[in-house]
Amino acid sequence: MAESHDRPPQPFTLRVRRYDPESGDAPYWDEHTIELEPHRSVLEAILQARDRFDGSIGIRCSCRQAICGSCGVRVNGEPALACHTHLDAAKRSAPDGVIEIEPMGNMPVIKDLIVDMDAVHWKKIQRVTPWLIGKQPVPEREYLVPRESMVDVTQTMACIQCGACVSDCLAMEVDPLFIGPAALAKAYRFVGDPRDDQHFERLNDLAQDPHGMFDCTHCFKCVDACPKDVNPMGQIMRLRRIATADHHIVDDNNGERHEAAFTGLIRDNGLLWEAELLPRSYGGNSWFGKFHPRAGKELLSSLPSIVKALLRGKVTPMGALKPHRIPKQDLASVRSIYDRIEGREERFELNLYIVGEDEEPTTEVPVAAGVVVDVLPDPPGPDAAPAAAADGGDEPADPTSPEGSPS
Amino acid sequence: MPAHDVLIIGAGLAGQRAALAAAQRGASVAVMSKVHPVRSHSVAAAGGINAAISVDDDWHSHAYDTVKGSDFLGDQDAIEIMCSEAPAEVMELEHMGVTFHRNDKGEMDLRAFGGASMKRTAYVADITGQAMLHVLYEQLMKHHETVELLEEWFTTSLLIDEAGCCCGVIARDVRSGRIEAFKAKNVILACGGAGQVYKPTTNGLIVTGDGIAMAYRAGAPLMDMEMVQYHPTCLVETGILITEGARGEGAHLLNAAGERFMEKSAPNKMELASRDVVSRAEQIEINEGRGVGPNGSGIYLDVTVVPRKRTLEALREIVNLGRDFAGVDITREPIMIRPGQHYIMGGVKTDAEGRTPIEGLYAAGEVACVSVHGGNRLGANSLLDTLIFGRRSGEHAAERAAHMGMPEMDPSARLREDAAQIDAIIARPRDGRRVSEIKSELGELMNRYAAVFRDEAGLQTALETIGRLKEESAKAWIDDRGTVFNQDVLGAIELGYMVDCAEAIVIGAIERKESRGAQFRTDYPERNDEEWLKHIDITLSGDGAGEPQVSYSPVTITQWQPEERKY
Numbered sequence: 001m002a003e004s005h006d007r008p009p010q011p012f013t014l015r016v017r018r019y020d021p022e023s024g025d026a027p028y029w030d031e032h033t034i035e036l037e038p039h040r041s042v043l044e045a046i047l048q049a050r051d052r053f054d055g056s057i058g059i060r061c062s063c064r065q066a067i068c069g070s071c072g073v074r075v076n077g078e079p080a081l082a083c084h085t086h087l088d089a090a091k092r093s094a095p096d097g098v099i100e101i102e103p104m105g106n107m108p109v110i111k112d113l114i115v116d117m118d119a120v121h122w123k124k125i126q127r128v129t130p131w132l133i134g135k136q137p138v139p140e141r142e143y144l145v146p147r148e149s150m151v152d153v154t155q156t157m158a159c160i161q162c163g164a165c166v167s168d169c170l171a172m173e174v175d176p177l178f179i180g181p182a183a184l185a186k187a188y189r190f191v192g193d194p195r196d197d198q199h200f201e202r203l204n205d206l207a208q209d210p211h212g213m214f215d216c217t218h219c220f221k222c223v224d225a226c227p228k229d230v231n232p233m234g235q236i237m238r239l240r241r242i243a244t245a246d247h248h249i250v251d252d253n254n255g256e257r258h259e260a261a262f263t264g265l266i267r268d269n270g271l272l273w274e275a276e277l278l279p280r281s282y283g284g285n286s287w288f289g290k291f292h293p294r295a296g297k298e299l300l301s302s303l304p305s306i307v308k309a310l311l312r313g314k315v316t317p318m319g320a321l322k323p324h325r326i327p328k329q330d331l332a333s334v335r336s337i338y339d340r341i342e343g344r345e346e347r348f349e350l351n352l353y354i355v356g357e358d359e360e361p362t363t364e365v366p367v368a369a370g371v372v373v374d375v376l377p378d379p380p381g382p383d384a385a386p387a388a389a390a391d392g393g394d395e396p397a398d399p400t401s402p403e404g405s406p407s
Numbered sequence: 408m409p410a411h412d413v414l415i416i417g418a419g420l421a422g423q424r425a426a427l428a429a430a431q432r433g434a435s436v437a438v439m440s441k442v443h444p445v446r447s448h449s450v451a452a453a454g455g456i457n458a459a460i461s462v463d464d465d466w467h468s469h470a471y472d473t474v475k476g477s478d479f480l481g482d483q484d485a486i487e488i489m490c491s492e493a494p495a496e497v498m499e500l501e502h503m504g505v506t507f508h509r510n511d512k513g514e515m516d517l518r519a520f521g522g523a524s525m526k527r528t529a530y531v532a533d534i535t536g537q538a539m540l541h542v543l544y545e546q547l548m549k550h551h552e553t554v555e556l557l558e559e560w561f562t563t564s565l566l567i568d569e570a571g572c573c574c575g576v577i578a579r580d581v582r583s584g585r586i587e588a589f590k591a592k593n594v595i596l597a598c599g600g601a602g603q604v605y606k607p608t609t610n611g612l613i614v615t616g617d618g619i620a621m622a623y624r625a626g627a628p629l630m631d632m633e634m635v636q637y638h639p640t641c642l643v644e645t646g647i648l649i650t651e652g653a654r655g656e657g658a659h660l661l662n663a664a665g666e667r668f669m670e671k672s673a674p675n676k677m678e679l680a681s682r683d684v685v686s687r688a689e690q691i692e693i694n695e696g697r698g699v700g701p702n703g704s705g706i707y708l709d710v711t712v713v714p715r716k717r718t719l720e721a722l723r724e725i726v727n728l729g730r731d732f733a734g735v736d737i738t739r740e741p742i743m744i745r746p747g748q749h750y751i752m753g754g755v756k757t758d759a760e761g762r763t764p765i766e767g768l769y770a771a772g773e774v775a776c777v778s779v780h781g782g783n784r785l786g787a788n789s790l791l792d793t794l795i796f797g798r799r800s801g802e803h804a805a806e807r808a809a810h811m812g813m814p815e816m817d818p819s820a821r822l823r824e825d826a827a828q829i830d831a832i833i834a835r836p837r838d839g840r841r842v843s844e845i846k847s848e849l850g851e852l853m854n855r856y857a858a859v860f861r862d863e864a865g866l867q868t869a870l871e872t873i874g875r876l877k878e879e880s881a882k883a884w885i886d887d888r889g890t891v892f893n894q895d896v897l898g899a900i901e902l903g904y905m906v907d908c909a910e911a912i913v914i915g916a917i918e919r920k921e922s923r924g925a926q927f928r929t930d931y932p933e934r935n936d937e938e939w940l941k942h943i944d945i946t947l948s949g950d951g952a953g954e955p956q957v958s959y960s961p962v963t964i965t966q967w968q969p970e971e972r973k974y
Contacts, residue, residue, distance in 0.1 A: 021891050037644075039734060051843035055895040056887035060442070062611035065647045065728060067537060068446045084731060110582060111892040117443070118558075131545040132504030141460075142501045144513035150506045151720060154531060157506050157538050158723075161445050193506070 009035045012087050014045055016057060017102040018112050027109075030054070031098070038088035042080075042099060043071050045087055046113075058112035066227055069160030072167065073113050074102040079164040079225040082113075104167035106176075120176075121163050124183040128206070132190060135197045143195040156189040159230045165222035177211040181222035181232030184213060188235035191242060203243040207251040213239045214255025245347065254294075257281050265323075267338050270331040273323040274315075278302070408818070411437045411555070412808035413801065414591035416562050416576065416618060417598030419447035420536070420790060421772025421797035423543040425595050425761075428801030430553045434808050436801075439557040439578060439589070440598075441613065441897070444544050448599055448611045449772075449793065452536025453650035453724060454520060455528035456500075456790040458493035461517055464527055466490040467966075473788060474967045476522040476681045477752075477781025478924035479940065480631065482963040485759045485777045489788075489795045496794050497529055504542045506531050508721065518721070519655040522681035522785040522974070533650045533724040536790060557589075561897050562617060563825040565594060565625045565768065566818050573625065573768035574814035577825045581897070584890025586826045588818035592811055593767050593804035596622060596755060597797060600773035601908040603901075605748035606850025607646025609638055618774035620904035622755040623911065627763045628944040630776040630960070632908070633915030634752035634925045636784055637859050639685040641747030643705045647732050649725050649744055651786040653710050654678040656721060660689065661707040661741065662697040673974035680974035683783040683925045686746035690859045693745065705743035746859055750789065751908075752780040752925065753915065756944060756960075761800025767814075769804055771796040778942065781962075782924015832885060832899045839882035842899045849876050849902075853909055857916055862930045866917045873913060877906045911955065915943050918957050936969050 011033050019027040032049035043061055050057045060070040064083045071082040076093045077100070090099045107115040135143070165181040172178045179187075187206055190196045206212040213236055222232040243249040244256045261280035265273050282295035309315045326334075341348075413429040415422045418440035429436045440447065459466040470490040474481055501507055501515065507529050510516040517526040531538035547554055559581040566575040566588065575590040598618035602610025623629050639660070640649040654660070660678050662668045672688045673680035680688075689706045692698055699705050710718055710725075715738045719726060722737075729737040754776040761769040761777075772793040779792055856869035880902045887895035921935040922928050942960045947953055 020889060022889050041732075051841070051847075055841070055843070055885050055898070056889065056893075058892045058894060060446070062442065062446055062448065062613045063451050064612070064645065065451070065732065067534070067724070068448070068450050068611060070442070070446045086731075111889075114892055126548055126551075131549040132542075134502055134504070138502050141498055142507065142515050145509060146513060147509040147511060147516075150509050151532075154506050154508075154534075154538070157531065157541065158534055159541075160450075160537065161541075189506075190504075193504070195504070 007038050009037050011035050012045055012091060013098045014042075014049060015098045015100045016046070016049070016112070017100075018057070019103075019109050021111055030057075036087060038091075039086050041083045042073075042075055042085040042087060042090050042101065043082035045099070046082060046101065058110075058114045060114055067160060069162035072104050072162040072164050074104060074167065076100050077102075079104055079167040081162055081164065081227045084227045104163055106166055106169060106172050107163065115163070117163050121161070121166050121180075121182060124180050125161070125186055127179055128183050128187040129190075129198075129202065130183075130186050132193065132196055133198045134195050145194045149192065149194050153189050153192045156185045156192070156230055156235055158228045159185055159189075159226075160228055162227065164225040164227060165230075165232050168221045168225050170219045170221055171215050171217050175211055175215055178215045179206070179209065179211055179213075181216070181236065184216070184239060185230055185232040185235040188239055191239060199242070200247050200249075203239065203247055204249050206239060207243045207249045207255060208253070210253055212253070213243065214251065214253045214258075241347070254281055267335060269323040270326040270334045271324040275320040276323070408588055408590055409437070410575075410590040410813050411435045412591070413437075413593050413595060413804045414439065414576065414589055415595045415597055415801075416440075417447065417596065417772070417774070418442075418444035418556070418558075419449035419597060419599055419772060420452075420540055420543065420793035421449075421774075421800075422447070422595070422597030423540070423547055424794050424797030425597055425771055425801035425804070426554050427543070427546055427550065428798040429805040430550055432802055432805035432809075434805035436553065437555040437557055437589070437591075438547070439560045439562060439576070441559065441561040441581065441617070443558050444547065444556070445541055446613070447540060448614050449540045449790070450537045451609070451611065451648065452539075452790050453533040453648065454652035454655065455518060455530035455535045455787045456497060456539070456794075457520065457523065457527050457785065457787040458497040458529060458791065459490065459527055460494045460497060460515060460529065461525070461527060464525060466493065468524055469493065469527060471967055472523050473779065473785055474781075475972060476783055476785040476788075477778075478683070478783055478934065478972060479936070479964075479967075479969040480634070480778065480781030480924060480942070480962060482778050482781075483965040483967060484963045485779050487965060488759050488799075489779050489791060492795050493791055496791070496798070500539060500542065500794070503546055505538050508532065518652060519679060520786045521651050521654065521679045521685065522676070523679075523787075528652075528655065528787045530652065530721070532720070533652050533722050539790060561900070562598075562621065563828070563900060564821060565621050566590075566816060566821060567625050567765065568814060568816040570766075571626070572766040572814065574816050575818060577818065577822055579825075579829065579897075581892055581894075584893060586822065586829070588822050590813060590816070590818070592808040592813060593769060595761065595769040595771060595800045595804055596774050597770070597772050597793075597800075598774055600751040600754070601905060602748055602751070603846075604849065604905045604909045604912065605635075605853045606847060607641070607854070608748040608850070609641055609646055609648035610749070615901035616904045616908035617901065618770065619751075619754055619911075620907040622763060622765070622768065622770065622774075623907055623945075623947060625765060625768070626947060627765050627768060628756045628946040628958075629911050630753055630756040630942050630944050631778060631781070631915065632751070632753035632911040632945060633857075633919050633943065634780070634782050635748060635857065635912060636682055636750040636752060636925050637686040637746040638749035639682055639689055639746055640708050640744040641749070642728070642733050643700060643743050643745050645732060646747045647728060648747070648749065649708060649728065649742065650722070651682070653708060653713075653722055653725060656710075656713045656717060658708055658710040659712055660685070661699075661709055662692045663699045663703065664697060668692050668697070676974035681783055681785060682749075683927075684974055686859050687927060689746050698745075700743045705745050707741035708737075708744045709741040710737040711739060711741065748854065748858075750784055751912075752776065752778070752782065752784050753912070756942075757796075759796075759799065760803040761796050762803065767807075769800040771800040782926065829896055829900075832896050833888055833893070835882065835884040837884045839884055840879050842880070842883045842885055842895070842902050845876055845880050845883055846898075846902055846905065849873070849905060849909055852876075853912070857909075857913055860927050860929050861916055862928060863917065866913055869913045870910070870917065873906060873910050877910070880906050911945050914945055914955055914957065918943050934972075940969060
């Protein structure tokens, strides 16, 4: 059995961010030392401190097993469920050995570790029309849908609405109106559900919204934060792929064109040609595009950063105006990646929620265990089979490019 | 003062299902919960929901399995209703959007579960409760204009008028500390069981018997409270649940000698006998020195016999639980488990429409005792119970509301009383014990004396101790003096609820001098149909202020006469 059962209790010190809205005082830090076995959770430590020393420590909690989603906090600056964070691990990641616990970010604090999730999180969930709009006519029995599609949407169904991803979403820090990782993952739960009748409407709505799916900056914070492997960013990327490749939605936010420009430039040059990115995003791959009025406007608004970059020597005028060059054989390799991906008959949607293999050899070859982060940049070779195949099943197959990154 | 046709206390599966049903019938509805709806403990239900949806199945078979599982204490008329309505109810949930696992034909897949004569458990991996709860909450978001959500409101008491009818509640807004009266033509209690009476328990910290105790104090009878389910597979240290779905998928139980000891007590069903049978068998192994682990206090659950890919797909949550809470990869090695408190079959006595004997007061889900579970609930029947009787309560309450005016009652006296009570708790001097100490002692006491095996001496010890804890809890002190999110003061009120529930459990267990279902009396080891094939009702005398009174009511038998129970 696991050795963790045998380790005796030891002292751990917690530094808890406290805030009493009735006192009129600023937030302050409060320290308590408790004793528990090292594999017990930060929540159990907080509860022990509350039971033994100070019953006024505010934290929402219930299940103690990472399913109710109540106890989202920040542990040593990182968003986490308190019940899902081991004390020994938390102590290791604390610079001074004192486990620091704060309320989640991006949401107003009500008291101590309790934040107001309505104002930010739930309002945004409500924004994505978060209920199934079933295909008509409703069958007498269950909808007949592919097995894989239900396994697939179960990944986003597994979201426990804890708010950890919202807490540390960088895009939301910049644009508080950004619909955000949790709500967009929730949106995928319907877009990926073949029973839903409004895929296009949902996607179009979220693509056209200036705070919608193209607002995500690919920072992976939500992927790291999620305690349930929901992979919110991955779901956002799937929304984009389905919107652009399958439904051909061209959005006013230029998300679709930006993505095409990005991947096109890399195909042509092997490396990103930054100066060409903007005109091509607005005007497409043509000489006239450079004079697209919106490109000009965007260029104008970016001038201060461009000047700064020039002054600091991060960009040289020649380097910006000419594409970067890479050796010929490297460029050929880059293009062969494109050819291989685009040559597929069906788009390869990896669902890495279910990973692993049977003990006995089967036709399915293991996909490296771990979350999607490990695999996203490299499209898998033909020898790796998808654990679960394409979304929906009724979507038209379309080759697609690797992740484009409008940033 | 807010006034609604139907006011539902609790926003788990039963409460949300009741709300939807009542709203669809045109009633004005509010759902009040001390937590956000998706935090409700229904979220932790893992394995699935039973319904005879397979073409080879028949609801009569489901009903018989349920009757047998209940050790013939379940009321067969209610069981027939639940099982016959199950397929349509599950289909309705599917149409709402629950992502039920499919087979290769695209139909809902079914898995095996304990005590069932065939595969009839629909599931969403091992997060069925979460998926269902979140989908129902999606529906509440959809109907946000017709269903009012009162999130983080803590109910302190039921309003009962002079005619003895329930006409609302008193509640405290957790966020602001404001206390308010809510009038309602009907109140539906849907606030779950009382697992926190035990320590450890699989139940969340919010499961403190609030509804059971409030109804009891208001004069409603509690039925079969002694029937407390111990789930066979809980993590040894924390009591965290490992779903029965694991055994449904084929996992074995092994003792220290590596034997599948279930062949002694259930040679046919083995690990998939009903929960009371399996928990007892495990406890016997542990008591007789064949347990595993440091103190021989556990049993091995061996999931490695299930194909790994199937485990990762269909039992994903427990793979995570094993890794995160026990440091074990269940796909590679057995995990140590033991029986742990899980569910209260007993509760507020209701009929099949969810009505309690108090006019205007309904109860549905774990808080209620219809009784469909009798002496022992089958796995995956609780989600079904919440939906069927949640819906029926909602429908009936809405119907009743349509034919009556808003009750005339002045709640101000009760409001003042409850407000004063809260102030008094906050002001208590620190000369008694801490709330947390008493709660801990209560939980350990119950887990010792009112557990899998019971006897007269132990139960009497428990009853005496509960008497002392009751006095101590009336003086127990807290730290938090604030109003905003004062969870401390709510904890003190919850402790009062828990002590009442514990007392009823122990009184019932002392009263029932036989062994049936989850109640095993080592001093009365046989089932005794002649004397004890009946429900035990406990009522507080004198309008809820007095002493517990025990009475009996008959078990309804329609098709299935009691017989010897073998698995």
